[in-house]
Amino acid sequence: MITEQQVYFFKTFGFLVLKNVLAPDELNKIQDEFSIGLAKMDESKMGASVRKQYNWTNLGPDSPFTASLLEDERFYGVAQQIYGDDCMGVDSHANQYNGDRSPWHPDIREPGPDQFSGFKFTFYLAPVDGNSGALRVVPGSHRPGFSAEVEKVFLKDNNPGPDDDPGLAVNEVSAHICVSEPGDAVIFDYFVWHSSWGGSKDRRMVSLQYYKNPKTPEEEEGMRQMVTFRKNFNKGFKRVTKLYPDFWLANPNNNVMRAQWIEQLQKWGFIDPVIA
């Protein structure tokens, strides 16, 4: 659980760093499961950008411990503090980056923050700082007005200006650097602008993702748009359009939270209906 001031911090700046939330034995299990998943990757599955990124879900049978973190109260409890008791745990990803940077971007532009709310916990599996791939954020840039301003800034990598003034390199944008040690978590809003600079060729990160349950017609429409968004995201990593492995959907331990989330995910269309 986090304090009221930390909740306010997250809502104000769009991110929050939590120190020492995973124990060394938990990190070992995550590392082991990460290696199993990575061994199944090949170049055909690498994302097509300077990030040179592999991305896969942790909800399959190879990573039961990492998948269980989504249902760990240390994490979904934080999501409940931010989005209410009926928030949804929706995914856990593993990411391996082989590029030296991730250009500036928010994770989602449409639907906008008036229609959708979500965030992810990120766990970097090696120490990272400003020159070795730590997450960089523009604090407060999850707000629509500020985000629109950042959108106007020319960025060399992915929003270049004219040849004589191509714009800023990743490390030239004024940002906060989320220095992190293994065991720390960086939480960030999907709409906050973020990047990384100077990462190694084997930078490893695991995420847990949570959505706010829609309360208004606008938010309901936003959630429907997210179904399309996520299916397209999967295509970018050459994955099948089915978002959830049968292993996770089977919920073999009858986890109550997971059962509620599966019901919600089916309702919104993230999980295809079972044809009798």
Add this chain to the structure above:
Amino acid sequence: MQMLNEQQVTFFETFGFIILRKVFSEEELAKMNDEFETSLKIIQRERPDNEPPKHFNWSNLGPETPFLSLLPEDTRICETAEQLFSKNVVAVSSNSNRRVGDTRWHTDQSHPHSYGLKFAAYLQPLNSDNGAFRVIPGSHKQPFNDTLKHIEMDNPEITVPYYSCDSAPGDIIIFNFATWHSSWGGSFDRRMCTVDFYKNPETPEEVEGTYDQVIVDEKVYANIRASGSGFHPHWLANANNSPRRQRWIDWLRKYGFVKSEAA
């Protein structure tokens, strides 16, 4: 001539600050350092010997600091201010500051409808560990600016996110008064020269904000000013008949920043 390119203006408007590199030459820096040192020695002579190091602020608009007194009219500075705010901006100070230790998070905006820009030139190399200027990028804009008032910035469990404006002598950092800023880990002899500009008020609220700024400035300078008035008769005399300076003086008199007896 436009001092900043379009991207620099966008950067400033987006993030509330910008760093301009190598604005001052070595020769100019030597003059700035000499004038700073001379003024500081005079101030320290007037202080008790056993006084612990403290923040000193003094005006550079007197005859003993000829180079610094002309900084507001230096086209690299005033035309940049005009480009960022409007042709009607008014230079209201050229100050030196000898800072001591940390400066906590704050803005320089005293009234929600009072707007200004500060040009800050640090005379020593600074990074995030030894007192460089830190900003919360974009914090000059509402509603972000107001939400920060509720962050417990002195709470040891809170790490306020910041960008460190590492700078070398000769650089200038320009920031919007409303931008949240601070400095941490500085020495007991951190040297900075500043020039401030206020936006000419255009609405009744901005006029009220400007009058409020007069009161605030008097209170602030009563606390930190080491000696003398902000507006030396030498500067107010405007011996070279600079039209720009005269416009500023007239404006400063109109709003009460310059009292009639100071003329």
